Amino acid sequence: MTQRQPFFYDITLRDGNQSLKKPWNTYEKEIIFNHLVELGVQGVEVGFSAASDMDFEACSRLAQIAPNNIVISGLARAVQGDIIKVAEAIEPANKPRIHTFIAMSPFNMQYVLNKTPEQVRKIAVEAVEFAKKTIGKCGEVQFSVEHFGDCHENIDFVIDSLQEVVKAGATVINLPNTVERTRPKKFVELVEKVYTALPKDIIIAVHNHNDLGMATAATVESYFAGAVQLECALNGLGERAGNTNMYEVAIALHNSGVDVPLNLEKIYETALVVSDMSNVKIYEKAALIGPDALAHRSGIHQDGAIKTKDMEKGAYRPIHPSLIGRKDDEKLGFTSQSGKTAIFEIIAKAGYPISIHEAQRIAPIAKAEAEKIGELSTRNVIDIYNNNVLNIKGAFKHHDLERVSDDTIKLTFSYKGEKYCIEESGNGPVDACIKAIKKAGFNCEFLNYEQKALNMGSDASAMTIMYFKAPNGETIISRGCDESTVQANIKAIFNGLNIIETL
Ligand code: KIV
Ligand code: ZN
Numbered sequence: 001m002t003q004r005q006p007f008f009y010d011i012t013l014r015d016g017n018q019s020l021k022k023p024w025n026t027y028e029k030e031i032i033f034n035h036l037v038e039l040g041v042q043g044v045e046v047g048f049s050a051a052s053d054m055d056f057e058a059c060s061r062l063a064q065i066a067p068n069n070i071v072i073s074g075l076a077r078a079v080q081g082d083i084i085k086v087a088e089a090i091e092p093a094n095k096p097r098i099h100t101f102i103a104m105s106p107f108n109m110q111y112v113l114n115k116t117p118e119q120v121r122k123i124a125v126e127a128v129e130f131a132k133k134t135i136g137k138c139g140e141v142q143f144s145v146e147h148f149g150d151c152h153e154n155i156d157f158v159i160d161s162l163q164e165v166v167k168a169g170a171t172v173i174n175l176p177n178t179v180e181r182t183r184p185k186k187f188v189e190l191v192e193k194v195y196t197a198l199p200k201d202i203i204i205a206v207h208n209h210n211d212l213g214m215a216t217a218a219t220v221e222s223y224f225a226g227a228v229q230l231e232c233a234l235n236g237l238g239e240r241a242g243n244t245n246m247y248e249v250a251i252a253l254h255n256s257g258v259d260v261p262l263n264l265e266k267i268y269e270t271a272l273v274v275s276d277m278s279n280v281k282i283y284e285k286a287a288l289i290g291p292d293a294l295a296h297r298s299g300i301h302q303d304g305a306i307k308t309k310d311m312e313k314g315a316y317r318p319i320h321p322s323l324i325g326r327k328d329d330e331k332l333g334f335t336s337q338s339g340k341t342a343i344f345e346i347i348a349k350a351g352y353p354i355s356i357h358e359a360q361r362i363a364p365i366a367k368a369e370a371e372k373i374g375e376l377s378t379r380n381v382i383d384i385y386n387n388n389v390l391n392i393k394g395a396f397k398h399h400d401l402e403r404v405s406d407d408t409i410k411l412t413f414s415y416k417g418e419k420y421c422i423e424e425s426g427n428g429p430v431d432a433c434i435k436a437i438k439k440a441g442f443n444c445e446f447l448n449y450e451q452k453a454l455n456m457g458s459d460a461s462a463m464t465i466m467y468f469k470a471p472n473g474e475t476i477i478s479r480g481c482d483e484s485t486v487q488a489n490i491k492a493i494f495n496g497l498n499i500i501e502t503l
Contacts, residue, residue, distance in 0.1 A: 003258070011231050012274070019240070023054075030065070041070070045075060063091065063092045078101065078127030083100060083130055087134045096135060101146050104117075108147045108150070124143065149187050149190070166202055172203040177209055179209060180212045185221075205231055268325040288318075299338050316330075317330060332346060336371045340359040347382065350382055362385065389495070395498065408425040409425075437497070446493075450465050470500045479495060
């Protein structure tokens with residue numbers, strides 16, 4: 001089958017609107033419509049003009065402002081009054097379309113319409129003939145088999161009827177899964193049957209509701225089975241669990257190598273506006289647009305995400321966020337399931353120096369905290385870093401450093417509450433302090449130190465990084481931050497002693 005470019009037909013302003021607790025007025029519909037134009041959809045069902053004067057007015061307004069290349073369609077039941085209303089409302093559009101429908105499932109014909117199949121077929125054909133005559137040569141007629149997804153038992157009747165509907169003037173045949181009751185494959189099999197039976201110049205459309213959460217799958221697979229017009233709604237708005245979500249279909253097709261005729265980078269911005277205007281919140285876990293759609297919380301996922309964050313394809317994301325205009329990065333949330341990589345990234349991103357060894361050392365402390373309070377905020381992680389890297393409260397406590405002469409200092413400190421006051425000289429204050437600590441009988445095998453100027457948005461402007469050899473042979477890194485370099489050195493020494501003490 002030669003694949004044709006998909007035709008995105010938006011139903012937010014009709015099916016979506018009819019499901020809102022407060023349907024949109026003309027002004028509100030115009031805002032959404034402008035976003036649809038920016039997204040680049042090929043067709044818009046602007047409303048159900050027979051529903052109310054407000055909807056009639058909105059349909060006329062959108063038909064007036066519509067760009068010439070967009071199909072503007074209005075919904076009408078298979079009755080002449082509705083069809084005339086649509087024709088009047090969308091008359092200003094360059095590409096007007098009347099969309100009429102009737103149910104053809106055995107259940108609906110019997111219990112809702114109370115009509116025989118022959119009566120329904122006649123109504124469908126007459127409605128299409130009337131719509132065609134009313135819209136004239138410059139417009140089109142779309143016919144929908146409402147409850148098509150429930151037509152397994154009478155599919156031959158449906159196909160025969162559609163052949164007559166096509167002869168009557170419909171050029172677009174829409175196959176709705178009005179209520180999603182079973183698996184997508186069963187629906188797609190029906191779509192294939194209709195596609196095979198109808199002339200190839202007829203556009204096959206699908207319109208899937210999301211009752212079981214598989215509308216995207218049914219729509220995407222229907223495209224590969226011959227459906228060209230994909231009826232979707234922004235944010236998946238629509239009756240009950242909604243209609244097919246346009247963003248998911250667009251990205252699934254894009255990722256499958258289909259040339260998708262939409263400005264995908266407008267998706268995220270549009271989603272936020274639609275949520276705001278519809279008062280329908282975006283679910284945390286909503287695919288692509290949910291606040292959590294780019295969040296990683298398990299250590300394994302965080303590790304993979306970080307290793308691939310600058311690549312086109314990410315280890316744990318379906319698209320690069322910029323494809324849909326998302327500016328936020330993949331988010332790392334620290335929970336009891338997370339690990340050192342997240343600590344490292346969160347602290348480094350906040351502008352603080354940290355090594356992966358330090359991140360490894362403090363990860364268990366952060367995990368224990370997260371077990372108690374749930375996901376840690378960046379502030380919580382920084383506090384843990386401060387308390388366990390920069391200002392460690394442990395057995396050793398520094399009290400005072402007095403300069404006695406050029407090369408001599410008096411160091412006052414305590415260990416487990418016992419106070420020491422030692423005078424010692426050395427090659428500079430660091431050397432003298434280390435010697436004083438050793439003189440007091442403590443192991444303090446100092447290896448090296450470096451100093452860095454800092455800009456961490458606090459008073460601290462100097463950072464000392466010290467390396468010690470712990471009694472178990474491990475090399476320990478400790479840090480100290482202060483406005484004064486000497487104080488930064490002292491803090492680093494005592495932080496180091498306290499880290500060694502915990503090993
Ligand atoms: O869900 C449906 O069947 C419809 C039709 C009116 C197309 O919305
Ligand atoms: Zn619908």
